[in-house]
Amino acid sequence: MIKFTSVTKKYKDVTPLENFSMDIAAGETAILSGRSGSGKTTILALAAALTRPTSGNIEVNSKQTAKLPEEFASLFRRESVGIIFQNYNLMPNLTTLDNVTLPLLPTKIPFRQQRERAFALMEKLGIADKAKTIAGRLSGGEQQRIAIARALINNPPVVLADEPTSNLDAKLTENLLEIFAGIKAEGRTLLIATHDKVVTESGIADKIIRTEL
Amino acid sequence: MSFLIPDIFVQMILYAVLTFFLCISLFVSSRVIFHWDFSNTSEKQYLLEKQTYLVSVLMKYAFAINIPAFLIFIYSNDKLSAYLTGAMCAAGVLNATVYGKYLIIFKIINLYLSAVWLTVNHFDTRLETMPYTTVKFRMIPMLFATFCMEGTLFIMHFASIDPAVPVSCCNVIFAEDTSVLRMFFSEHAVSLFAAAFILTSAAFLLKRPVLYGAANILYAAAGIAVLIYGVSPYIYELPTHKCPFCILQSGYGYAGYWFYIALFGGTASGISAGVQTCISGKAPKRMITVSMVCNCAYLLLCAWYPASYYLTNGTWL
Ligand SMILES: Nc1ncnc2c1ncn2[C@@H]1O[C@H](COP(=O)(O)OP(=O)(O)OP(=O)(O)O)[C@@H](O)[C@H]1O
Numbered sequence: 001m002i003k004f005t006s007v008t009k010k011y012k013d014v015t016p017l018e019n020f021s022m023d024i025a026a027g028e029t030a031i032l033s034g035r036s037g038s039g040k041t042t043i044l045a046l047a048a049a050l051t052r053p054t055s056g057n058i059e060v061n062s063k064q065t066a067k068l069p070e071e072f073a074s075l076f077r078r079e080s081v082g083i084i085f086q087n088y089n090l091m092p093n094l095t096t097l098d099n100v101t102l103p104l105l106p107t108k109i110p111f112r113q114q115r116e117r118a119f120a121l122m123e124k125l126g127i128a129d130k131a132k133t134i135a136g137r138l139s140g141g142e143q144q145r146i147a148i149a150r151a152l153i154n155n156p157p158v159v160l161a162d163e164p165t166s167n168l169d170a171k172l173t174e175n176l177l178e179i180f181a182g183i184k185a186e187g188r189t190l191l192i193a194t195h196d197k198v199v200t201e202s203g204i205a206d207k208i209i210r211t212e213l
Numbered sequence: 214m215s216f217l218i219p220d221i222f223v224q225m226i227l228y229a230v231l232t233f234f235l236c237i238s239l240f241v242s243s244r245v246i247f248h249w250d251f252s253n254t255s256e257k258q259y260l261l262e263k264q265t266y267l268v269s270v271l272m273k274y275a276f277a278i279n280i281p282a283f284l285i286f287i288y289s290n291d292k293l294s295a296y297l298t299g300a301m302c303a304a305g306v307l308n309a310t311v312y313g314k315y316l317i318i319f320k321i322i323n324l325y326l327s328a329v330w331l332t333v334n335h336f337d338t339r340l341e342t343m344p345y346t347t348v349k350f351r352m353i354p355m356l357f358a359t360f361c362m363e364g365t366l367f368i369m370h371f372a373s374i375d376p377a378v379p380v381s382c383c384n385v386i387f388a389e390d391t392s393v394l395r396m397f398f399s400e401h402a403v404s405l406f407a408a409a410f411i412l413t414s415a416a417f418l419l420k421r422p423v424l425y426g427a428a429n430i431l432y433a434a435a436g437i438a439v440l441i442y443g444v445s446p447y448i449y450e451l452p453t454h455k456c457p458f459c460i461l462q463s464g465y466g467y468a469g470y471w472f473y474i475a476l477f478g479g480t481a482s483g484i485s486a487g488v489q490t491c492i493s494g495k496a497p498k499r500m501i502t503v504s505m506v507c508n509c510a511y512l513l514l515c516a517w518y519p520a521s522y523y524l525t526n527g528t529w530l
């Protein structure tokens with residue numbers, strides 16, 4: 001489902017990834033762990049086809065994403081992956097509902113159906129009562145749940161999360177792990193980049209992948 | 214004649230830009246021809262894919278500009294005819310030097326080649342596996358050669374026009390008895406055009422895309438012949454005036470542009486669709502339909518002038 005074969009990613013003067021391989025099967029949950037700067041975010045960006053490798057092959061959801069031209073890459077992202085960014089990347093001036101339905105904007109799904117889907121997800125994540133509130137005014141934990149709802153709105157088979165617990169206290173971390181267990185139970189492939197021991201040791205992962213520098 | 218005349222200067226700039234883009238693509242195309250391997254995941258292949266993407270975009274715009282640039286060329290020739298003694302229209306200007314005739318031929322060839330290339334490029338970028346990239350880049354050296362030829366002819370032509378020397382006008386140039394080929398075309402223009410249209414329609418109705426492409430080459434040639442020898446006298450309402458350029462002038466309501474746009478639109482997309490079918494094995498159906506609509510429009514345009522002349526005057530020319 002997510003398969004990297006001898007992937008190298010070079011920037012001008014750093015090579016965060018060299019000859020990196022991994023294989024995550026469909027429905028598996030994997031944790032990427034490693035020191036800061038060891039290339040975790042880079043791996044997620046490559047898996048989401050947000051950037052291209054310098055060399056090597058990447059297959060996500062049975063698609064060779066390393067070679068996708070940009071138009072196809074954006075279509076792939078829309079259909080196949082949900083991304084929970086480290087700093088959430090919400091639109092702070094839009095309401096919760098608008099943030100959640102944002103990925104459906106370029107699709108032909110009718111507006112009513114978009115709202116129904118969004119409310120079902122917000123209900124599940126406990127933010128339905130904040131639907132009409134401006135996202136920038138919500139607490140960190142609430143904003144994160146918006147980010148999760150937005151990542152799941154297009155019903156993606158692959159979910160990528162970057163340091164999802166970095167801004168959360170123990171209680172919210174607990175909550176988040178439950179949400180992840182739910183995502184896992186729905187049969188989605190989940191890849192979490194983290195250096196939080198609580199997540200690593202929670203037993204949610206089928207597999208722990210270490211990135212070394 | 215000076216290259217600083219704005220109309221010519223603009224075209225010189227277009228040639229300079231096109232040549233620059235073509236040089237870049239020639240360089241990339243040599244690498245594609247020898248090193249392209251889509252299944253490879255090496256750094257070199259990825260770099261090449263990025264470069265082909267860039268070059269495709271550059272060439273797309275360069276060739277797309279080349280199509281309206283042809284109209285600028287015709288229009289400026291038409292305007293220059295005012296400065297040359299004896300010239301009534303663009304025909305006189307083109308005939309002012311030995312290069313003019315070859316210049317227009319190369320211009321037309323390049324126009325069609327640009328259309329074919331743009332078509333292959335369009336279908337290549339629509340698929341994520343870039344299946345026609347090698348074909349597309351194999352065409353670049355040929356395009357480079359024909360465009361260099363065109364540019365050279367352009368410079369030689371305008372450099373050697375001497376405004377002091379009188380030139381022939383279109384009445385002389387397109388007179389019927391100048392050569393055997395011309396005599397053949399002038400006598401059989403209408404039947405040739407009818408045959409080409411029947412062949413084109415048959416290929417269209419029988420769904421034979423490659424034949425359709427080939428028939429369009431014939432249709433383009435016969436279409437020009439019928440315009441010069443069959444239709445233009447009715448536009449001028451003068452049996453002796455046979456010229457494909459005067460119809461572009463304001464006195465005739467710029468009617469010529471409609472003829473050329475319909476003919477080029479129909480035949481260029483028809484030929485490109487034929488080539489695309491050869492390459493991919495799959496016929497671009499919508500393109501063929503558009504092409505056939507344009508070809509029918511051209512036929513109607515051609516029939517309109519003689520028919521309305523006959524209806525108002527009760528006689529043929
Ligand atoms: N766009 C970029 N341009 C140049 N260098 C970059 C770029 N993106 C990442 N890097 C570099 O690549 C290396 C790996 O970065 P990455 O963000 O993948 O690390 P990380 O493992 O996610 O770190 P952290 O745990 O701190 O989030 C770093 O040295 C970083 O500076």
Ligand SMILES: [Mg+2]
Binds near residue numbers: 040041042086162
């Ligand atoms: Mg990171």
